[in-house]
Amino acid sequence: MGTRIVIGIGMLLAVGLAIVAFQQNDDVQGDSTASPPPPSPVAPAPSKDNVSKTVQEKIGHLKDVVAKNPADSRTAFELARLLQDGHNTQEAIQYYEIGLKADARDNGARIDYSLCLYQLGREEDALKQNRIVLRSDGVNAQALFNIGAIHANRGVSDSAKYYWNKLITAHPGDALAVKAEENIKQLMNEKVTM
Numbered sequence: 001m002g003t004r005i006v007i008g009i010g011m012l013l014a015v016g017l018a019i020v021a022f023q024q025n026d027d028v029q030g031d032s033t034a035s036p037p038p039p040s041p042v043a044p045a046p047s048k049d050n051v052s053k054t055v056q057e058k059i060g061h062l063k064d065v066v067a068k069n070p071a072d073s074r075t076a077f078e079l080a081r082l083l084q085d086g087h088n089t090q091e092a093i094q095y096y097e098i099g100l101k102a103d104a105r106d107n108g109a110r111i112d113y114s115l116c117l118y119q120l121g122r123e124e125d126a127l128k129q130n131r132i133v134l135r136s137d138g139v140n141a142q143a144l145f146n147i148g149a150i151h152a153n154r155g156v157s158d159s160a161k162y163y164w165n166k167l168i169t170a171h172p173g174d175a176l177a178v179k180a181e182e183n184i185k186q187l188m189n190e191k192v193t194m
Contacts, residue, residue, distance in 0.1 A: 059082060070098050073100075077096070080109070114143075145176045
């Protein structure tokens with residue numbers, strides 16, 4: 001297959017976590033002729049290695065809360081998403097699993113968990129999680145899109161089209177449905193050029 005279809009999870013990717021504080025000098029506050037402070041240096045892209053101290057402290061706090069109360073699914077999911085946003089997918093999985101053990105009905109968390117699994121190359125596990133979502137919400141747009149994308153990436157075009165068409169029918173005009181329509185056209189074009 002010429003191109004890979006990316007699973008689109010409706011979540012924000014890593015957010016720049018560096019905060020630059022400017023300290024104003026009291027004797028310049030009212031002076032309109034004072035020159036502005038020099039521009040701050042450009043912060044590097046966020047990664048596991050450069051997450052700010054504040055975020056590390058928040059992660060530590062959330063880990064403590066989850067350790068004391070693993071039934072607190074909300075905190076476990078918050079921690080998992082924070083770790084996922086910081087590109088710590090393997091550790092995020094652990095906290096999604098803790099949260100889903102406490103609240104197996106949280107489809108949003110289950111879909112985010114499936115993305116982590118997919119990113120680690122665990123496609124079958126990712127498919128399984130999306131199928132669990134579909135058992136409770138048979139027309140969940142994200143789960144339908146994800147299953148279609150995994151099938152498309154495996155070269156199983158008919159299955160991909162099946163899930164994407166189901167998405168398009170259930171959610172006409174939705175951003176994922178529009179993307180699914182584009183992906184189906186792409187699959188059709190690839191078949192023609194093969």
